[in-house]
Amino acid sequence: MADDGVHFEAGEYWYAVRSKPKKERMAAASLASMHGLDVFCPQIRFRRKTRRGPVWFQEAMFPGYFFARFDMAEMKRAVAYGVGVMTIPLFNNRYVPIPDAVIESIKQELDEGDVVDGGIPLEVGDETTILEGSMRGLKVKVIKVMDAEDRVAVLLEMLGTLVEAEFPTDALEHKPKHRVAKEE
Structure with a gap:
């Protein structure tokens, strides 16, 4: 299918969605609540040194991006103009769907809160x-x-x-x- 010269697959698929900086979770939650879309915004948890000592941080696994499952023909405008969304990325003038197996593979490494630990502290004997x-x-x-x-x-x-x-x-x-x- 084509929309203004841009091509996409017919039907419902996962797509990467570009969010405003540091707004991945907010944009994903907004699309889920306003339009009932299935969204996936994996997070990574890690420790970082600060002036007050090591602190745990949680950020998007793919900074500036999250995933949403939708039918491009029906929901493109709603997603592209969603709260906190910058754009739906194009590759060679195409909206490229992400295979379900890729999303499932990422989900398998996460806990129920869609978070993965970036590494666990070292221990004696490691x-x-x-x-x-x-x-x-x-x-x-x-x-x-x-x-x-x-x-x-x-x-x-x-x-x-x-x-x-x-x-x-x-x-x-x-x-x-x-x-x-x-x-x-």
């Missing part, structure tokens, strides 16, 4: 990799965790000898996590 500096790529083993300083002590092998060294946690690769642990 094997990890240095991500920056002159020792980048070196495999190390965590021997001590210093939460208050956001640092860990690791054992690394240098010239055939095991050496203890301290690194900030953000200089080391964190373990991926498939589900967010529920906080009590």
